[in-house]
Amino acid sequence: MTTKKFSKGEAIRFGWNTMKSNLVFFIGLFIVFGLLYIVPSIIADMALEANIFLVVFHIADFVLTIIISIGLLKIALKFSDNEKGRFSDLFSQYRLFFNYLFALILYCLIIFGGMLLLIVPGIIWGIKFWFFGYFVVDKGLGPIEALKKSSAITKGHKWNLFVFFLMLGSI
Template identity: 50%
Template sequence: MAEKRFGMGEAIRFGWETMKENIWFFIPLLIIAFLIKSVPGAIAEYAGSEFPVISTVLWLSGLLLGYVVDMGLVKISLQFCDGVKGKFDDLLSSFDILIPFIVASILYGLIIFGGFLLLVVPSIIWGIQFSLYPYFIVEKKLGPIEALKASSRATMGAKWDLFLFGLLLGLINFAGMLVFLVGLFATIPTSMVAYAYVYRRLTGEPEPTGLTYEV
């Protein structure tokens, strides 16, 4: 039997308490992240065929900014785990590792696709096995291949727990959607920090503690 290396309950509790203590940081953070990721694409859609060059540039800009925002959210989640104050500036602070992140994301997508071609189950296993690559790129500045390998090592012996944890987070966010979507302002930060907590535990880092924020 695989050794259990993190507690799902403690991860969720940590994420929940962090969210409650910093809710007025997370709400505008999520709104800003959503706008950065969606506005360029919306404008590109509006420009449409009348301004194809502008539309293409905006679409690509939105795509790249989406990657940067995703890395920023990972960085902020890790900061809260480390007791470091979250800052809005960190949302767009990862341009220097954009290329490795994009390459790793493409490789990860290809791995998942390859798993689907092998009757789905390998896709789930590999999806879990390599799921921590964003954290290794954001925190350790690893290259794409190194980050995927590091994720594989970190998740060894914990895949079943991670699978159940992913289902639990999915149910939590589904519950947030049922509350007129407003609940997502609570469940998304909870999930973000909880998963960063799990990363910390699986990589042998000290147990996360205390949290504050600044605007």
């Protein structure tokens, strides 16, 4: 695999320009995304008395959150390929649910293990495997393959990615 140069500034410019040129879409996406998270929490607050309903509701909310996360990755990938995202993309990749879920569980276990080893390994491994979701969604890879691909593409770029994530967090 050839090593490509990673430009933090170029990545931020691309994201900013993409957002500006698709502002109406992103505002609508933000509203839909917000409603999909606000409405369930309101229902959960109202359902505190009905324990079984609350359990079922939290499971459904978790499933919906995973499906929307997959959809957001699909939208991000479309924009990175200079295609337009659509609201229907939020739910179009539901068939990847289990691959994404298992990869996410493995990712979380890896991070947890790293955090037990005095935090720094957890941060390094978090960056190393951060892109697993993109490989599940874009390439249809299984959990292990997606984590391996993420590891491969971040090799030699972890410090730049760490700084990039800090930059994004400050915006």
